[in-house]
Amino acid sequence: MNFSRLGRAAVVAAIAAVALSSCAANEGGTSAPTESDAPSLSGTINAAGASSQGSAQEAWIASFQTANPDVTINYDPSGSGAGRETFIAGGSDFAGSDSFLSDEELAGEFGSCAPDTKAIDLPVYISPIAVIFNIDGVDELNLDATTLAKIFKGDITTWNDPAIAALNSGVTLPAANITAVHRSDDSGTTKNFADYLFQNAPDVWDQKPADPFPYQTGEGAQGTSGVVDAVTNGTNTIGYADASKAGDLGVANIKVGDEFVGFTPEAAAAVVAESPLVEGRDANDLAIQINRTTTDPTHYPLVLVSYAIVCQEYADAAQGELVKSYVGYMASEEGQAVAAEQAGSAPLNADLSAKVAAAIETIK
Template sequence: MRYAGLLGLAVVGALALSSCAANESAPAAADSTASAGPTLSGTLNGAGSSAQGAAQEAWIAAFQTANPDVTINYDPTGSGAGRETFIGGGSDWAGSDSSLNDDELAGEFAGCKPGSSAIDLPTYISPIAVIFNIDGVKDLNLDAATIAGIFKGTITTWNDPAIAALNEGATLPSTAITAVHRSDDSGTTKNFTDYLNKVAPEVWDAKAADAFPYQTGEGAQGTSGVVDAVTNGTGTIGYADASKAGDLGVAKVKVGDEFVKYTAEAAAAVVNDSPLVEGRDANDIAVSLDRLTTDPTHYPLVLVSYSIVCQEYADADQAALVKAYVGYITSEEGQQEAAKSAGAAPLSSELASKVADALATVK
């Protein structure tokens, strides 16, 4: 990884001590990267993406172990709430499963230096799993149009002909479908609805949005709320960051002529082959995901979760902490920690290099 100065903090030492508790004060090893730079101290507050939750727990534990004078708080309130908190100056960075929109970029950011804007830095790549809980059904194939019909409320039972046609030979019950969506503003919802609108626009006529667009199904708060509702219901289906799927059934999604099970590698492949959003600042690395791929080695129902930071902070000390922490979590070591603890797909070396270069300009 190419990031200098403070960005070199907490990498080797963090991972070497990652099995220690986050509140232990054992110093980093003498030859560790963490001990090579200036001592860090202070408190860093972040909020946002619940999809990043498991990875953030692991990252924070490792970073605080290597830097015992630093306290990091992360509140997984959801992407929309996280962006609002950051914009209002209530946090030092935001985790978000969708990049800042044009209206947000045109506004003011209370924690940034007056006249400075914010940038999106890819941090966490993960498939979105279509999770289900149907008595007697372990395997389920779905295409985008059928998923759209289920969540829009036009397909209402599990033995509907549209579902049966995709699952030849399967015994599907006549159980009513309960489709569970996020009740809060969510970047996971925005990615899920973007996929449906791009791939099945004849059914899903609503544009991508953080808020679920239809008055159908059952709403639940956060990733954990959706998972709990699907787990505790009957004939339920939902969508969630794949790291939280647990023992629930997970549908295979049709890509081209094949039904594809999500993998971290297939999610990373889509991101690697997708262009950046046009018209952004050179340091704003927002990805325009290729949902229409027909390559079965790709899994297009994927989210890229960002760390949203100031291009220039009003408080230089907070800028130093943000650069050190985000530099660690987007480093090769930090990405491997997320892969181990949350099943995330690591950033490619090319994308990680872009993130490091952009982060180096933050001040």
């Protein structure tokens, strides 16, 4: 597989023309094509974006390239903001992003898309966000949204603060300074984390959710791997990351209703299933407005939906067909199962899966 970081010069260069062996176009939303049931595919896809998708992209690429040995796929996990910028500039064929396109971005032009056409947001990856920690002598940690917001805003600075102690009866918390690690790059994971805090603790988290971390507090780290490394290698640290990267770190339980709950893919998927689409978008744009204020303890509201941002119509029709085939595999039942196995993500529910498949079918 090819999962290397593309240089800045490379990602802003024009994508090489792709020759496709034809017959019929591949069906979007289906399994990876095989030699026996699909036309042969060839060419190169360059993409960039969300580091949260990293493990899933590794698995998707390996599977798709095995079925299609003449296809090369490069995915640069540069972060959601960088991925959208690269795609908008025409330096990649699609973007992975934990944030859907903003109204301002949609009002602009897209370098890889046909003139006077736009890009669309397709949900392909649903995953819990884990609140990871590395605290001396602490294996279990409960946090509610208000306390979590105060920690990352810098209002709570020591682990034995009364607010934290009140949520963790019987736990000996150290009288040590908190190092709260956030993403230093523009990150859709940050936007989702901030959205959870903004919806549940607006009196504390008073900045509207956005890709940049909003406060001059704590310690910044580049990408998901940077946050995980900083929490792992630091002392009395806390951070947030896609759950697939939590590893052996401690993971806090968050308060939902009257209970403290840990993440599961099923609990994350339940929140997404009950959240509406963003209003006022193109019919094929499936951006989701996540409702994070649930009090149902079978739900885990600290969740991200990560998108494949693609052209509705590509300037290079052959390249569009290649992207359509790969993104269709990502969103297919097989692709979602591969991601669930390798990254611990939550497969798209039947209703959302059908909507994504129908939208992929319209890609030109």
